[in-house]
Amino acid sequence: MKFLLEKVNPPSTLEVKYSEVNPLELDGLEQAEAISEEQLRQIMKLYGEDVWNYIYFLTKNSDQADELTQEVFIKCYYRIGTFRGASSLKTWLFTIARNTVFSYRKSRFFRSGLWGGMQPLPAAPQERQDAAGQAAVARSAEMEYLGNRQVDEIWSMIMKLPDKLREVLVLDLKAELSVREIAELIRISPGTVKSRLHRARHKIQDKLRRME
Numbered sequence: 749m750k751f752l753l754e755k756v757n758p759p760s761t762l763e764v765k766y767s768e769v770n771p772l773e774l775d776g777l778e779q780a781e782a783i784s785e786e787q788l789r790q791i792m793k794l795y796g797e798d799v800w801n802y803i804y805f806l807t808k809n810s811d812q813a814d815e816l817t818q819e820v821f822i823k824c825y826y827r828i829g830t831f832r833g834a835s836s837l838k839t840w841l842f843t844i845a846r847n848t849v850f851s852y853r854k855s856r857f858f859r860s861g862l863w864g865g866m867q868p869l870p871a872a873p874q875e876r877q878d879a880a881g882q883a884a885v886a887r888s889a890e891m892e893y894l895g896n897r898q899v900d901e902i903w904s905m906i907m908k909l910p911d912k913l914r915e916v917l918v919l920d921l922k923a924e925l926s927v928r929e930i931a932e933l934i935r936i937s938p939g940t941v942k943s944r945l946h947r948a949r950h951k952i953q954d955k956l957r958r959m960e
Contacts, residue, residue, distance in 0.1 A: 778833030788825050795838055796821070798923055799845050805918040806849045808907060816852060820845045839929050842919075846933065905952050913948035916941055 777783070783791075799820055804813040823844050831840050906917055915934065919925045927945075931938045 777828065777837060778831055780831075781829045783825065783828045785825075788821065791824060791837070791841075792821055795841050798838065799841055801922050802842055802918065803845050803849055805907070805914065805922065806846070807852075812852070816845070816848050819848055823848070835929070835932055838923075839925065839933055842923070842925075842933050902952070902956075905955050906948075909948055909951060913944050913951065916944040917948040917952075920945055 777787075796817065800813050800817045803816050803820070804810060807813060807816070820841060824841060827844070831837065835843075906914060909917065916930055919930045919933065925933070927938050927941045930941045934941075
């Protein structure tokens with residue numbers, strides 16, 4: 749697994765070429781006891797950016813996102829036997845990512861105050877800005893009017909939301925998970941997910957209205 753020692757690039761430089769991913773190589777993972785390094789590379793190409801983004805929005809630190817994203821895929825390699833298809837592979841990876849972040853927060857680095865503060869959100873690649881900027885941020889009808897705002901400005905506001913509200917909004921807008929998938933991932937009811945999403949959107953909309 750020598751290639752895993754290389755730094756995982758943040759979204760600003762990560763090039764995900766879906767045409768290079770062979771879906772056949774990922775068939776049957778829910779029954780696999782082990783995977784090859786090539787299969788892991790395929791998984792990283794498909795979900796590396798999503799996992800990095802999710803960890804970044806939990807930690808607010810790009811260096812930690814780099815480090816913990818690599819750890820997530822190392823865990824994926826060694827723990828694939830625990831994936832049985834009860835959820836999607838993406839949601840399973842997000843569960844590992846969430847647990848990894850929370851474990852990191854409990855570590856001596858976090859307790860001693862060495863856990864870094866918020867860093868500027870890395871710029872999205874140009875090839876994603878139209879789609880991920882206009883379309884993803886304005887994914888729900890309630891937030892369509894945000895499309896005319898600067899994407900960085902909106903995400904800066906999102907990053908300042910309380911943790912519980914920020915997480916569900918990121919999973920909804922950035923990861924594009926369903927309410928059911930979000931509920932399963934963070935172990936709350938779908939109704940609570942909807943309530944948090946509503947409150948998060950309301951807070952962002954309220955801030956934007958006050959800026960007009």
